[in-house]
Amino acid sequence: MSAPASFTSREALSERRLQDPSKPAPQRKKRVIVTGGSGKLGRWMVREMVEHGWEVWNLDVAPPAASEAKVAKFMQVDLTDYGQVVAALTDVDSGYKGVDAVIHLAAIPSPSRAPNHVIFHTNIRQTYNIMEAARVLNITNLAIASSETVFGIPFYPHVPERLPITEDAQAPESSYSLAKLLGEKMGEQYTRWNPEAKIINIRLSNVMSPDQYIDFENWQDDPWIRAWNGFCYIDARDCAQAFRKAIESSLKGHHVFNIANADNTFRVPTADLMKKVFPNTKWEPETSDPREGGISIKKAREMLGFDPKYDWQTECEKLKKASK
Numbered sequence: 001m002s003a004p005a006s007f008t009s010r011e012a013l014s015e016r017r018l019q020d021p022s023k024p025a026p027q028r029k030k031r032v033i034v035t036g037g038s039g040k041l042g043r044w045m046v047r048e049m050v051e052h053g054w055e056v057w058n059l060d061v062a063p064p065a066a067s068e069a070k071v072a073k074f075m076q077v078d079l080t081d082y083g084q085v086v087a088a089l090t091d092v093d094s095g096y097k098g099v100d101a102v103i104h105l106a107a108i109p110s111p112s113r114a115p116n117h118v119i120f121h122t123n124i125r126q127t128y129n130i131m132e133a134a135r136v137l138n139i140t141n142l143a144i145a146s147s148e149t150v151f152g153i154p155f156y157p158h159v160p161e162r163l164p165i166t167e168d169a170q171a172p173e174s175s176y177s178l179a180k181l182l183g184e185k186m187g188e189q190y191t192r193w194n195p196e197a198k199i200i201n202i203r204l205s206n207v208m209s210p211d212q213y214i215d216f217e218n219w220q221d222d223p224w225i226r227a228w229n230g231f232c233y234i235d236a237r238d239c240a241q242a243f244r245k246a247i248e249s250s251l252k253g254h255h256v257f258n259i260a261n262a263d264n265t266f267r268v269p270t271a272d273l274m275k276k277v278f279p280n281t282k283w284e285p286e287t288s289d290p291r292e293g294g295i296s297i298k299k300a301r302e303m304l305g306f307d308p309k310y311d312w313q314t315e316c317e318k319l320k321k322a323s324k
């Protein structure tokens, strides 16, 4: 009698449970890999996808915080190693076989956290490994973290001609932002090679965790403190919403979206901040909100249905009440 063929060629061990053969096999959930899921944004990203019915695997070099450990599965992967990336996106014996989508957040997350070349090499290698492994494995649904730094941030002394700034701006000023822009260019090329694929690079603003809003009080008298990115921020939960909508959208091809919250980081109208800090920059608001931020989110609203839910003033009041 010949030995039975290994079923791991078709499914992961954990997907093969002893089942009553008279009943239909259970349908598996759509599976998404979130890289950097242990990080500041990643923990909210993992929750967002789980809450919207996805099976989520967090691939990170660092384990999640204890409070997040049960939210999703974690696998320790160094994404700078192509072998680990292609293996992790293929299958894991007791975990899964096949991946439907990838949200790539892992990176050294800002300039000056490491020497320039270390940031560039670390970040670009991870982004390349993810896109190349996805190409080889025919994973065609990707959302990749880019950054507002691609605009040429800080805006001072690089003063923009007009605000809100739109997705056509490209003026990286650091090895970090250069790697982010090249990640966008990679997305363009990989989707040209496979027009059925979707790669969305999201230029996110300065990420805020819910506990950070109390800090906003510190700069209310000094617009210069938040002038560097056009007085903007992005709530980690709203950012996660944008990535989910990118993954769930039926778009094809390559797209770049700005993501920021709808309001500025001050209590006063943006036009007043502009007069003080950017008197020679045209202020061309896109909404009727006098506190609209300096990063345009019009494209994401229109094409992804992005709809930021949080505003720092409400969140700050909640923190003040909770501390009483």
Ligand SMILES: NC(=O)c1ccc[n+]([C@@H]2O[C@H](COP(=O)([O-])OP(=O)(O)OC[C@H]3O[C@@H](n4cnc5c(N)ncnc54)[C@H](O)[C@@H]3O)[C@@H](O)[C@H]2O)c1
Pocket: 035, 036, 037, 038, 039, 040, 041, 042, 059, 060, 061, 062, 077, 078, 079, 080, 104, 105, 106, 107, 108, 109, 110, 126, 145, 146, 147, 148, 204, 205, 206, 207, 208
């Ligand atoms: N935080 C911000 O204000 C901000 C703004 C714009 C863009 N971004 C981008 O958003 C993404 C998430 O940022 P964050 O603030 O959550 O950063 P973070 O540092 O909190 O999280 C990044 C995660 O990536 C992991 N990681 C790093 N190198 C890795 C590797 N080689 N293999 C596997 N995992 C690795 C880290 O362990 C960490 O958990 C990054 O791509 C960052 O560049 C962040």
